[in-house]
Amino acid sequence: MALAKLQKQLTSLLPRRCLITDPAALKPYECDGLTAVREIPGLVVLPESETQIKQILAACLEQQVAVVPRGAGTGLSGGARPIADGVVIGLSRLNKILEIDLDNMAARVQPGVRNLAITEAVAEHGLYYAPDPSSQIACSIGGNVAENAGGVHCLKYGLTVHNILGVKLQTIEGDELLLGGPGGDPEGYDLLALTCGSEGMLGVVTEIWVKLLPQPPVKQVLLMAFEQVSRAAESVSAIIASGLIPAGLEMMDELAIEAAEAFVHAGYPLGAKAILLCELDGVAEEVAADAELVKRIAQAHEAISLVSAEAPADQARLWAGRKAAFPAVGRLSPDYYCMDGTIPRHQLATVLEQINQLSDHYGLRVANVFHAGDGNLHPLILYDANVPGELEKAELMGGRILEICVEAGGTVTGEHGVGIEKLDQMCAQFADPELEQFFRVKAVFDPPGLLNPGKGVPTLARCAEVGGMHVHGGRAPFAGLERF
Amino acid sequence: MDRDQTEVLIAAVAQAAADAQAISIVGSGSKSFLLPDVSAGAAGSGGRLLNVAEHLGIIEYRPDELVITARAGTSLKDIRQTLQREDQLLPFEPPAFRDQGTLGGALAAGLSGSSRPWKGSLRDAVLGVRLINGLGELLRFGGSVVKNVAGYDVSRLQAGAFGTLGVLLDISFRVIPAPRMQQTQVLAMSAADALVQMRAWARQSLPISGLCHLDNRLWVRLQGAESAVRSAVAKLGGESSSDADFWSRIDNHQHPFFQSEGTLLRQRVAPAQPLPENWDGLIEWAGAQRWQFQKESASEPTSDWLPFDHRFARAQCQRPGGNMLLGDYQQRLRRAFDPQQLFNPELGHADSAA
Known part of the structure; x- marks a missing residue:
């Protein structure tokens, strides 16, 4: 009823092309990158201006209809999963770069601008936008802010929160908040940091100031192969401890190597148990010195092969295998389930071994492709949704992996966000008073609770149902007991 | 302990x-x-x-x-x-x-x-x-x-x-x-010229980790691998400074600049923002943070200048940048x-x- 009223109201406010009501046309919006969970939205609105966004939010408030903001729909945790009796605000048509300020090394962009489009627009000036999630050709900067997206280069250049200077946030109650901006660090409480990664639950971001960096003059990529996963993991710690910070430090295990090699022929050594890809960048002298250091560390850890790529084409080839790893693994199995836990680096070898044990226990193969430098794991659990019970088994195993990450002192999500996917695991990471504090923060910006309800933070009731396995602050009950 | x-x-x-x-x-x-x-x-x-x-x-x-x-x-x-x-x-x-x-x-x-x-x-x-x-x-x-x-x-x-x-x-x-090597260079330069120079350097890949202008001198800190620092020193020029504590004295407000009379004001701005007339303050962060003392005779500073004294924390927690809504x-x-x-x-x- 409220939805019908809203639709009528919006029809009078917006051009016809901004509304999607036809069931067939609503279908593409039923999920984001987390395709296992779908729901046809009640209505999709595609505003073309900030003014329209404000009108839509005002109408939703008036009719008390829930709003799900959506960028490019590439998110992996269901943050943009629609609600049957709610509205999806798709921000894809707000795709303009409004201002490039070379003097201040910043750009003002609309939320629907693609991540890579920013770098493309400033490349001629020798600049770029640093965060590079693997979906960067498609994902939008607004979505990046919502999820505090990372990428392969955040070890050195940070996450989205480190690379945006400000946002314009529209609250459901009609307030427009300017948080930060090109003028440097915001005064007062850091609401900009709070907005980053808030999954569209506090407001709708309508403009973003991003920071631009000079392109590094020199890059070098090293490929190192190991006969043991543990030796590769130890090399990661040794590289970090040696006093250099690589631009990227990625690890792939045997199954991932084989899959990638069969798919894109990147030249990865078959038979290796693990490879490390290490990218160094900066001024020529520094890169040369760092590369020597990394090579010595790899040798000290019994690397069985070591390839150095200095030409851009060779570097692209080495990266191709890593960047295609997810689809490559997708060829091995009808379905896979991608995890996103982060652990302290020194726990890498231990946690990977635990994941192996889980893999044996559940009878599901796991390929590991991950940002080793920041301890951000992406175990891919292979399963077949057509086999009854396999999806449930994969989800159980995935949940268990995330709990292991929390027990190891880490977190259930490094860069994909909680969305709806990791709500249960949030109960393992946070105790009730912490969840209640999150809700009070939410209520500051969205008192009626209309923005992206049911995402990001689990209700206490949900956690009570999940119950049982409560791990907090790395202290699991009966930590000595084995659990599978 | x-x-x-x-x-x-x-x-x-x-x-x-x-x-x-x-x-x-x-x-x-x-x-x-x-x-x-x-x-x-x-x-x-x-x-x-x-x-x-x-x-x-x-x-x-x-x-x-x-x-x-x-x-x-x-x-x-x-x-x-x-x-x-x-x-x-x-x-x-x-x-x-x-x-x-x-x-x-x-x-x-x-x-x-x-x-x-x-x-x-x-x-x-x-x-x-x-x-x-x-x-x-x-x-x-x-x-x-x-x-x-x-x-x-x-x-x-x-x-x-x-x-x-x-x-x-x-x-x-x-x-x-910690950087493997550190070196500070000092270049004689007016504040206006320094601002232009700092912005130009910011757009290049240089091992810079400090840019501060005070009293017609631009202080440049270079940090990184020895070879990288040496080549940057050759490129940027200026005199090498032996004052290794300069940066820490600035950070901790122990530099003589901070001992002047009047109310110390801080401003955080877009780094390329032009300087006010008759500027005689301190520029840090490649232009993004600036300090000056409010003289008794001077007119009221613009609202983005925040007193860095007992009023500072209060202002931070109440009215960021004088914005009521945000406050x-x-x-x-x-x-x-x-x-x-x-x-x-x-x-x-x-x-x-x-």
Whole structure:
């Protein structure tokens, strides 16, 4: 009823092309990158201006209809999963770069601008936008802010929160908040940091100031192969401890190597148990010195092969295998389930071994492709949704992996966000008073609770149902007991 | 020193919450010049002082994790020395003010030093906190890993909140390797020319980690691999300075510039913003942070100039940049953490925000 009223109201406010009501046309919006969970939205609105966004939010408030903001729909945790009796605000048509300020090394962009489009627009000036999630050709900067997206280069250049200077946030109650901006660090409480990664639950971001960096003059990529996963993991710690910070430090295990090699022929050594890809960048002298250091560390850890790529084409080839790893693994199995836990680096070898044990226990193969430098794991659990019970088994195993990450002192999500996917695991990471504090923060910006309800933070009731396995602050009950 | 006062502090806050009695949180007092007198707050109205300086000690430090976790009362000096032994440092170079400052005080004040534009701000390096909110609840947000998007980023929110959102207990900060080599160059240059020069250098890949202009001289800090620093020195020119402590004296306000008469004002701006007329202040952060003294004769400074004295923390917690709407949201947020507004009443209340 409220939805019908809203639709009528919006029809009078917006051009016809901004509304999607036809069931067939609503279908593409039923999920984001987390395709296992779908729901046809009640209505999709595609505003073309900030003014329209404000009108839509005002109408939703008036009719008390829930709003799900959506960028490019590439998110992996269901943050943009629609609600049957709610509205999806798709921000894809707000795709303009409004201002490039070379003097201040910043750009003002609309939320629907693609991540890579920013770098493309400033490349001629020798600049770029640093965060590079693997979906960067498609994902939008607004979505990046919502999820505090990372990428392969955040070890050195940070996450989205480190690379945006400000946002314009529209609250459901009609307030427009300017948080930060090109003028440097915001005064007062850091609401900009709070907005980053808030999954569209506090407001709708309508403009973003991003920071631009000079392109590094020199890059070098090293490929190192190991006969043991543990030796590769130890090399990661040794590289970090040696006093250099690589631009990227990625690890792939045997199954991932084989899959990638069969798919894109990147030249990865078959038979290796693990490879490390290490990218160094900066001024020529520094890169040369760092590369020597990394090579010595790899040798000290019994690397069985070591390839150095200095030409851009060779570097692209080495990266191709890593960047295609997810689809490559997708060829091995009808379905896979991608995890996103982060652990302290020194726990890498231990946690990977635990994941192996889980893999044996559940009878599901796991390929590991991950940002080793920041301890951000992406175990891919292979399963077949057509086999009854396999999806449930994969989800159980995935949940268990995330709990292991929390027990190891880490977190259930490094860069994909909680969305709806990791709500249960949030109960393992946070105790009730912490969840209640999150809700009070939410209520500051969205008192009626209309923005992206049911995402990001689990209700206490949900956690009570999940119950049982409560791990907090790395202290699991009966930590000595084995659990599978 | 290793002293865990968690239980004592929780009990104190819980008692204050039960009695609805205000609390002024104090650490070493190194930044008391930034705060209104506590006698104007809790202590003045029969409330209590809550000293967190006794809650101290490094809880975990693994150099290969690039993370240090320590209690709020741990002195920055101890942190610095501990990191130095492993050739590491806090990327944001917090002022320690006569070496008295604590880690909790650094987070509460949110001040970053000379390296800020290149190595990130204090809030950029925050990974996790444990705190006591105004309900007397012990809460943990973030953690000790670099990538973490579980829940709202309450940890970074503590940076510059001056303790008004909770009593900070333990903090995890990202650390970085110390540069293998450091060199400071000094170039004779007017402020206007320096601003242009700093912006030009910012657009190039150079191993710069400090750019500061004062008294017709541009100070440039270069850090990195020896070969990289040497080639940058050749490119940038200027005189080599043997004054290795220059940057720390600037960060800690011990440089003679900071001893002038008048009210010290701070401005954070888009780095290329032109200088006001008759400029005779100090420019840091490649242009993004500026300091000057307000002379008695001078006209009122523009509203983006904030007094860096006892009015500073109050302004931070009440009306950011003079923006009423934003100030209103900040006060609502403060109540979300501290419904009775027990913490640091001298930093203003929602109803008294004016």
